[in-house]
Amino acid sequence: MNHVPPLRREVLVQAAPAVAFDVFTSRIGRWWPLAEHGVYHERAATVVFDGGVLVERSTTGEESVWGTVTHWEPPATVAFTWHPGRPADAAGLVEVSFGAVDGGTLVTLRHSGWEAYADPAAARADYDHGWPTVLGRYSDEVARAGDAATWALLLHRPAPDAGIAGPIVDDPRFREHVAFLGRMRAAGHLVAAGPLGDADGEGVTVLRLPGSGRDAEIVRLASEDDRSVRDGLFTVAVRPWRVTLTGPNDG
Incomplete structure (x- = not known):
C-alpha cells in the first residue's frame, strides 16, 4: 500500500489564540456545516465536544460519536481521532494548532491516518475539498465571536x-x-x-x-x-x- 501523506490546511483568523481555540472547541456546534458534513444531514442536529469525545446529536435523540480527544492543551492544541459515520477502529487523526501571529492566530489543521480507509487516496481527495468549506465557516464564527x-x-x-x-x-x-x-x-x-x-x-x-x-x-x-x-x-x-x-x- 502506498503511503498517503497527511492533509494540511491553514486559516488565519483575526483573534487571539484563546478566542480561536474556544470557538473551535466550545462553539463548534454553531459553525460546523452539518447539512453538508454531518451524519444525520437533513435532520436537525448539533455537534459538541463532551466528556472527551466529539459527538453529533439529533433532536430525536440519536447520537453518533465522531472521535475521541487525544490531546487538549488550550489555547495551543487540540487533537482527536476522526471517524464520523464509521466505526472507531477505522479512525484517522485530526490535530489543530493555534499559533499567535501578527494580526491574529494561524490555525493549522493536520488530518492523517488515511490507511484506515478502503481507498486512502480517494478519502484524502474528498477531505481536500471538504475541509476548506468547514474552515471557512469556522473563520466566519471567529469573526462574530470577536465582536461579542x-x-x-x-x-x-x-x-x-x-x-x-x-x-x-x-x-x-x-x-x-x-x-x-x-x-x-x-x-x-x-x-x-x-x-x-x-x-x-x-x-x-x-x-x-x-x-x-x-x-x-x-x-x-x-x-x-x-x-x-x-x-x-x-x-x-x-x-x-x-x-x-x-x-x-x-x-
Whole structure:
C-alpha cells in the first residue's frame, strides 16, 4: 500500500489564540456545516465536544460519536481521532494548532491516518475539498465571536475567618491567587488586576471571555479555579460588567 501523506490546511483568523481555540472547541456546534458534513444531514442536529469525545446529536435523540480527544492543551492544541459515520477502529487523526501571529492566530489543521480507509487516496481527495468549506465557516464564527464578549469584575476581600497573620501577600495561599491570574492571562481572559483601595487584601480582577452569555463560566473560574478562594483566603463577588466605549466627541 502506498503511503498517503497527511492533509494540511491553514486559516488565519483575526483573534487571539484563546478566542480561536474556544470557538473551535466550545462553539463548534454553531459553525460546523452539518447539512453538508454531518451524519444525520437533513435532520436537525448539533455537534459538541463532551466528556472527551466529539459527538453529533439529533433532536430525536440519536447520537453518533465522531472521535475521541487525544490531546487538549488550550489555547495551543487540540487533537482527536476522526471517524464520523464509521466505526472507531477505522479512525484517522485530526490535530489543530493555534499559533499567535501578527494580526491574529494561524490555525493549522493536520488530518492523517488515511490507511484506515478502503481507498486512502480517494478519502484524502474528498477531505481536500471538504475541509476548506468547514474552515471557512469556522473563520466566519471567529469573526462574530470577536465582536461579542462576556465581561466581569471579580471583587476579592480577605475572608473573615481566613486566619491571616501579617500581610496577606505573605500568606502561602496568596500564591494560588497569583497562579490563577497567570492562568487567566495565558488563556487571554485577563484584562486587569490589582489592589482596590487601601485595605490590605482587597482587590479587583477584570475578566473578558469571548462570546456572550458566559457569566456562569466566569463564576466557576472565580470560585473554583482560584484555589485561594477555595482554600478560604479570599471571598469573591462576581459582577457582570457592560463595557461601553465612547470617543472624545461622542457627547
